[in-house]
Amino acid sequence: MARMTGRRLLFAGPVLLVVTFGVFAVAAMSPFDPVKAYAGTAGLTASQAELDQLRINLGVDRPMPVRWWEWLTSALTGDLGTSSVMRRPVMDVIVERVGWSALLAGCAFAVAVLLGTGLGVLAARRQGGLLDRAVSALAYTLEAAPAFWLGLLAIWFFAVRLGVLPSGGLTDAADDTITFGQVASHLVLPALVLGISQLPWFFLYVRQGVADALEEDPVRGARARGIAERRILLGHGLRSGMLPMLTLIGSRVPELITGALLVETVFSWPGIAAATVQAATSVDFPLLAALTVLATAAVLVGNLLSDLLYGLADPRVGFDG
Secondary structure, X not given: OHHHHHHHXXXXXXXXXXXXXXXXXXXXOOOOOHHHHHHHHHHHOOOHHHHHHHHHHHOOOOOHHHHHHHHHHHHOOOOOOEEOOOOXXXXXXXXXXXXXXXXXXXXXXXXXXXXXXXXXXXHHHOOXXXXXXXXXXXXXXXXXXXXXXXXXXXXXHHHHHOOOOOOOOOOOOOOOOOOHHHHHHHHHHHHHHHHHHHHHHHHHHHHHHHHHHHOOHHHHHHHHOOOOHHHHHHHHHHHHHHHHHHHHXXXXXXXXXXXXXXXXXXXXXXXXXXXXXXXXXXXXXXXXXXXXXXXXXXXXXXXHHHHHHHHHHOXXXXXXX
């Protein structure tokens, strides 16, 4: 386990270097002008000399490799630079927002795993039954449904039509105080929408894995010996069926991040989505690079976690092979 983790960490370094360089290269080719984005409406009346001086002050007049290297060397010392669009240190922007994004993603992931696993086991137990056909059809439908469309539909039904849940934000419009009750009520819709958007893959993997496990010879032998069906299902079927799903955890992290950005935008959730959009459209090099590194690191950690969980669940898998 330690050897595999060490190899992954050594591999992560070059990956993050390439990713950050790519961010600066793509941003440099962007049609958006960071100077005009920084100046805002004042840039419309500013002279070319003033814009050129602002370009020098922001450091965007230098070649892209130079800007990337300066940002990288500063980042290695803990200084991620200053966001030109937020007018604040990048570290402060991330610390302020990443917790809310992590809360949303964590709750949504729990919804997807628990609900997908439960429905997958029930569907596999009665293959071809009404529940299996209904949930499978719904899962295939949700696979094609964009997260932002599900979010808009949820707002229309639960917030507008029924009026039982808030439509967005972290607190009510008339209340600036952040309390547990306020956060919990505002978290329900975005967490459910994001979780349901990820549910089909967990359901389908668990359903197929448990169904295959229930057809194995040891299960037939257990049934012949009169062992209770529930014990067979939980003791063998669920454990064997969970193995394929563990490999899915890492591969769903990129989709979870992308879905979280869309859901945060729809529900005005104060996570990193708004910062990411503003950084991209304003070509905010320091903030954009830091957020991309954060997302890439989350994907790498997710892949490592799925491998570790699979190895722990199945002793036949060698960590150091």
